[in-house]
Amino acid sequence: MGHPSQPDPGEAQIARCRQCGESSGGELFCAHCGSLQRPATDYYLFFGLKRALALDTADLQRRFYELSRKLHPDRFTQKGAHERQYSLEAAAILNDGYRLLRDPLMRAEYVLKQEGFDIGEQRSKDVPPELLEEVFELNMALEELRHGDEDARGQLEEARDRFLSMRGSIDKELDTLYRRFDDTQDRAVLQQVRSVLNRRRYVRNLVNEVEKELAKEGQPAQ
Ligand SMILES: [Zn+2]
Numbered sequence: 001m002g003h004p005s006q007p008d009p010g011e012a013q014i015a016r017c018r019q020c021g022e023s024s025g026g027e028l029f030c031a032h033c034g035s036l037q038r039p040a041t042d043y044y045l046f047f048g049l050k051r052a053l054a055l056d057t058a059d060l061q062r063r064f065y066e067l068s069r070k071l072h073p074d075r076f077t078q079k080g081a082h083e084r085q086y087s088l089e090a091a092a093i094l095n096d097g098y099r100l101l102r103d104p105l106m107r108a109e110y111v112l113k114q115e116g117f118d119i120g121e122q123r124s125k126d127v128p129p130e131l132l133e134e135v136f137e138l139n140m141a142l143e144e145l146r147h148g149d150e151d152a153r154g155q156l157e158e159a160r161d162r163f164l165s166m167r168g169s170i171d172k173e174l175d176t177l178y179r180r181f182d183d184t185q186d187r188a189v190l191q192q193v194r195s196v197l198n199r200r201r202y203v204r205n206l207v208n209e210v211e212k213e214l215a216k217e218g219q220p221a222q
Contacts, residue, residue: 018082028090029070036076036083039090043097043110046090053111053178053193057102064098104174105200108193115187117194127202131166134159135206142213153214160210163203170200 014023017030017037025031028039028046044051047063071094076087100106109119138159144152174196181189 019080028067035079036071036086036090038086039093041093043093043101046093046097047101049101051111052182053104053108054175054182055101055104055107060098060101064094067094104171104178105197108174108178108197112190112194112197115190117190119194119197127199131203134162138206138210142209145213156210156214160207160214163207163210167200167203167207170196170203174200 015026015037016022017024017032017035019030019035020033022030022032024037027037029036040046047060047067049055049060049063067090071087071090073087073091076084079087100110112119138156141152141155141159145156174193177189177193177196180186181193
């Protein structure tokens with residue numbers, strides 16, 4: 001930036017430090033003078049991680065603490081305007097990125113989004129037919145409980161436990177798919193990840209709904 005632009009493909013790859021004008025080495029802190037550079041907005045790049053669905057979260061946490069120390073506001077009070085501005089941007093990316101990357105589901109959704117997949121839409125074909133039958137019975141039991149039929153409570157508790165164990169198997173399935181994607185970088189695997197995530201979201205919503213209803217015990221009807 002700021003160089004008279006005779007496009008030189010070699011030169012264009014080099015990130016120049018705004019402070020000293022030397023090659024910054026592409027790192028968050030200039031390899032030459034140590035000043036803070038414009039932070040990468042990609043969370044994986046920011047944390048210096050290879051993009052992977054299965055992450056070592058202990059390693060991520062170490063990186064988070066190390067960067068938190070380096071980006072502590074006290075270190076920037078005496079710095080110039082650019083560096084102060086970058087430090088604010090970096091602190092926001094640090095916190096948002098850490099919160100997102102340490103969550104296996106949000107992390108997968110992040111990569112899916114980067115790869116151009118729609119996420120979050122409910123697609124009924126991701127829900128297996130045998131589950132739909134369960135859901136039908138579950139909804140009946142929910143209705144019964146809402147109308148004061150306490151017999152439905154036991155039924156709902158059983159259903160919740162079944163859905164919870166289902167969620168457990170889904171998480172194992174996701175873990176396997178994450179590793180497969182990391183090994184192969186195969187988009188077809190991402191497609192599977194999306195479909196399993198949708199199924200998980202569906203099951204999670206059911207569990208939430210049941211728990212909400214079960215928690216109403218002893219509360220006056222609205
Ligand atoms: Zn520098």
